[in-house]
Amino acid sequence: MLDMHKKLNQFYNDHIRLGEERRTLAEYRDTNLNRLKAGLERLGHPSSFDHRDQGSYAMDTINQHPKKDYDIDVAIIFSKGDLSGSALDARKRIEEAMREGGGNFSQPPEAKTNAARVYYAEGHHIDLAIYRRYEDGYGNLIHEHASSDWTPRDPMEITNWFNGAVREYSPSKEQGTTVDENQMRRVVRWLKAFAKSREHWDLPGGLVISVLIAECYRLDFYRDDVCLYNTMVSIRDRLQVNEDVRNPVDTTQTLTDRPVDIGRVRRFGDKLDSAVSHLEVLHSPGCTEEQAIKAWHWVFQHSFWSTDGAAESMDEYGKRLGEAARQGAIFVTTTGKVLSDEPQERYVRASLQRFYGS
């Protein structure tokens, strides 16, 4: 397989990892926790709580987003005595307190089933998952999550599971690897970037992708590109046999119980199959660097993967061609090549039309 380890890591560092933006998100989080505290105080509610980072922020798998549409998940944890009403009341209280606390909302705070969500005009949104805790008769610290009802749940269990899996499965320097530590985390970020590479793809979210990677991860001691490719093949093969994805901290629960979830997982398998087909060229003995870059461009649809810095994504090409068709600026050559610029060779200019049907 043509070696793209170094280039893949350059892409990772320059275009995938958050870098300094991570600090900005931490500031957003702290500002919002202060707003929540102020809002609770103004409404006369107990305002003492702990917090824990959750989701991709805590797992350190948030990728750069061109529109800064970042999702920050935070668990806020109250004493049970301070949050004794129903789970719905708790979520509504937090929603009201966030509204009271102020901020540059793009839409009003909203109590969703598992969290209170706050959208900010800067592009990001924050999900505040509400917990309460108490000691049971044996001195155990019990956490309950406010979903449709109060449900026993440890706010850190998914994060701990993921960070543990990254440590356990990734090759380490002591084992003699030449790649950077935490290879599995990089694979999660690359495959999350792949899943978001087309604007209209409707694929699984970060947790389902992370679970599939933890299950199908194929480490490589010397090359990240080999590891990524082999893991993609492995997930594709796994999904061809079984589309059910289980909660890693409670395998009696499925993460794919709704038909829409199964549809997303199935499409993820199909897209991986297409990606693997496009990457096949890397295994041919005569594969050139240009061919390899084109193949990885198909996967990530990012201008980084270009030999002249101008590779257009398929979405960009579609928009450009669609606009040209609406303007009557489509030129078709004698072999059927479709162009939006007038060619030198013989052509027919396509007259205006609209495709019919759904």
Next chain:
Amino acid sequence: MRRDFPAFKYSRPNNVPTWRGSLQPTEISPVYTIKIVYRFAGWRSKSPRVWAESPAISSDAPHRYDDESLCLYFPREGSWTPDKFISETIVPWAALWLAFYEIWLDTDHWYGPEAPHTGTKRG
């Protein structure tokens, strides 16, 4: 047709007037075999029917009639009428359909201009 799309050939299998030829919408596309069935009958002519015969088109592809022929235009808009040449309308639209189909295959989105379908499709 011979001048604009020389790969298209005319024949009358089973007395059905048929144009068959190839289109390749981009340099990296496969070469598609296109079949156009059209019987000219003056102002009473029915719309040409167009199929992409090979390679096989995805069964989920949008903008096709029940017989899998391509929905290239909205009949009520009059973008095609019997006085227009097939080579200046239907063939370039078929190439455009293929270009948007390939983008749809990759992105799950149809970027071409669309007339929303209501009611039963007509041929």
